[in-house]
Amino acid sequence: MSIDAAVEKFAAFLNVLSAIWLSAIATLILCDVVGREVFLSPIYGTNEIVSNSVLSILMLQLPLSILTRGSLRTTILYGILKIRGKAVIDIISYASSGLLFLAIAVGSWPNMLEAWDIGEAEGSGIITIPVYPIRTLVVVVSAVGVMIALLLIWQSLTNPEKYDESLVSRDEAEGAN
Amino acid sequence: MEFDQTSILLIMFGLMLIGILVGIHIGFAFGLTAFFGNVILFGGMDGDWEGGLDIALSGVGSVAYEYLRSEVFATIPLFMLLGDFVNKSGAARDLYNLINHGLKAIPGRLAVATVAGNAVFAAVTGVSIAAAAAFSRIAYPEMRHHGYNRTFALGSVAGSACLGMIIPPSVLLIVWGIIAEKSIAQLFIAGAIPGLILAFFFMVYIGVSATLKPELAPFVKDVAEEKPLTKAEVASGFGIGALILLVLGGIWGGLFTPTEAGGVGAAGAVILGLLKGMRFRQLCAAVVDSGKTGAPIMFLLLTANMYAKFMEAAGMSEMIRDTFASHELSHLMIMLVVIGIWLVLGMILDSISIILITVPIFAPITEAFFDPIAFAIFGILAIEAGLLTPPFGLLVYTVKGSVADKSVRLAEIFKGSVPYWILMLILMLIIWAFPGIATWLPSQMLS
Secondary structure, X not given: OOHHHHHHHHHHHHHXXXXXXXXXXXXXXXXXXXXXXXXXXXXXXXXXXXXXXXXXXHHHHHHHHHHOOOOOOOOOOHHHOOHHHHHHHHHHHHHHHHHHHHHHHHHHHHHHHHXXXXXXXXXXXXXXXXXXXXXXXXXXXXXXXXXXXXXXXXXXXXXXXXXXXXXXXXXXXXHHO | OOOOHHHHHHHXXXXXXXXXXXXXXXXXXXXXXXXXXXXXXXHHOOOOHHHHHHXXXXXXXXXXXXXXXXXXXXXXXXXXXXXXXXXXXXXXHHHHHHHHHHHOOOOOHHHHHHHHHHHHHHOOOOOHHHHHHHHHHHHHHHHHHOXXXXXXXXXXXXXXXXXXXXXXXXXXXXXXXHHHOOOHHHHHHHOHHHHHHHHHHHHHHHHHHHHHOOOOOOOOOOHHHHOOOOHHHHHHHHHHHHHHHHHHHHHHOOOOOHHHHHHHHHHHHHHHHHHOOOOHHHHHHHHHHHHHHHHHHHHHHHHHHHHHHHHHHOXXXXXXXXXXXXXXXXXHHHHHHHHHHHHHHHHHOOHHHHHHHHHHXXXXXXXOOOOHHHHHHHHHHHHHHHHHOOOOOHHHHHHHHHOOOOOOOHHHHHHHHHHHHHHHXXXXXXXXXXXXXXXXXXXXXXX
16 A cells, blocks of 8 residues: 555544544533433533543544645635646645644643643543543644645655646535635 | 844734735644744744744644633534535425425516525525535526526525525634634624525515516516425425524524534434435535534634734734824724725635634724624625635635536626625625614623
C-alpha cells in the first residue's frame, strides 16, 4: 500500500470514530432530555460529557478533512491561476499548516506530560472525566497534521494536475455558508 | 529592531488578509498569524525572541485544548448532522410538491412555492448551500417546464436560499452568538420575524412581477391538481412540521438549550429519514459526511480564537476605540463603513470567515447605539447578500453547479438574484431604523 493510501485509510478510520462518537452524543442528549422532561430523571453529567467531547470529535475529523483538501479558502485569485500557480499557493498553504500543527504539538506537549503525571480529570462530584486522553489526542492529531501537510506538499510538487483544488467539489464548502 | 504594538498588529492583519486573498486556507492563515504575531509581540519588542517563542507556543497549545471544550460548540456538529439527515432523506422535494399543491391559483406560484419551501426548509436546517442545491434540482426544472423565464426562475432559487441563514436554526447565528458572546437561544428567536418578512418580500416581488409581466411566469393552470399528493409527500410534510415544532418549539418554549435541540433534532431527523426509506448505510454516510463539512468550520473557529487572542494581546480594542474617537465619526458614518466592508468581503469570502474577522471589531464599536441582537440579524443579512454578488457569490455558483441545464450561465443567475439582493438590503435598512423587528420577539419570549 502506498503512503497516500495508508494515511487516507488511517484518517478515514479516525473519521468513522468521530462519527460514532457524534452519534453517541446525540443519543445521550436525547436520553437526557427525554429522561428530564418525561420521567423527571435527567442523566447526570451529560453536560460535562458533551463539553469534553466536542474537541475530541473535531480532532478525529480533522485529518480526513485536511487530507481530502476540504479546508476553507477563497478562490477569487486561486481560481484564475494556472496549474503551476495553484500548486505554489497550495504548497505555501500546506507549509503554513505544517508549521501551525507543529506549533500546536510542541505547545501542547508539556501540559500533556503534566496531565499524565497528575492524572488530570474534570468534573464536579457527580462525574469526573479524565482529560489527559484529550490532551494526548490534541498532540497526536497535531503530529498527524504535520505529516499530512508534508504529504500534501509532496502531492502538489509531484502531481499538480491531479491535486488542483479548484476541482474539489464545492459541496466541501457547504457548511461555511 | 524596535517594534511598537500598533505596527505589529497592522502588519500581521495585513499579511493575513493578503494570505487569505491569495488563497491560503483561511484556518491556517488565522492560526499562523496568531503564532508569529505573538512571537514578534512578546519577543520582538524587547529582543527576547526565545521568551516570545515560548509564549506563542503555549498560546496556540492552550487555545487548541481549552477553547472548544464547552457545550455550546456541540451545536455546530449536531445541527450539521440534523441538516445532513434531512437533505439526504429527499424530504425537500416532497415539501415543494406539498406547498405547490396548497398554493392554488396565485401569480408566479411555482416561484412562490420555491420561496415558501426554502423558508420551511430553513426552519429545519442551518445552511443555505444545501437548500440552493436541492431547489436547483427540484424547483428549477418544474418552473422551466411551465414556461418560466430562465433568469427569473434561477433568481428565485438562488435568492430564496438566503433565507436559510436568517431563519433559525442557522449555523451563522450560532457562530455569531459564540463570537459576540450573545445567547444563541435569543438569536434563534430574533431571526424569526426578519426571516418571515424577507420571505414575504420575496413572495410579493414574485407575485407583482408575474402579474405585471406574465411572460416571466406564465399562469399555470391546475398544475398542482394534475397529480394527487402521495403518501410520502404528506408524511414528509408532517415529518418536517414535527421537526420544526420539536427543534424551534423546544428552544422557544424553554424546554431545552440549543445544543440539546441539535441532539434531539438529529434524532428526530433519523426517524424522518427512516420513514422516507433511508437505509442504515445511508444514515451512516450522512454522519460521516456531516463530519467532512463540519470539521473545517470548527477548525476555523478554533484558529480564529488564536487570532482573536493575539489581536487582544496586541491591544486591538484600544486601537479601534482611539481611532474612532480621534476621527469623531458619526453613527451614520460608522454604519456606512461597516456595511461597505461587509458587502465587499461578502463578495470574496465565506460568511463564517467574515463573521470571525469582523464581528470582534464591529460589535464593540456599534454596541453603544445599535442593539447587539438586532445588529447580529442586520449583519447576517449584509454578509448573506454577498453570497449573491459577483465574483465569489457562493450561492450562485452552487445553483450553477446543481442545475441539470448546462447552458445556464453564471451571469444569468447573478442577474436574476439582483432583486433578492436589493430586498435584503431594504430589510437591513428597516432593521437599522426599527431594531424592534428583531428584538421584540426575544424580549417577549424570554421575559
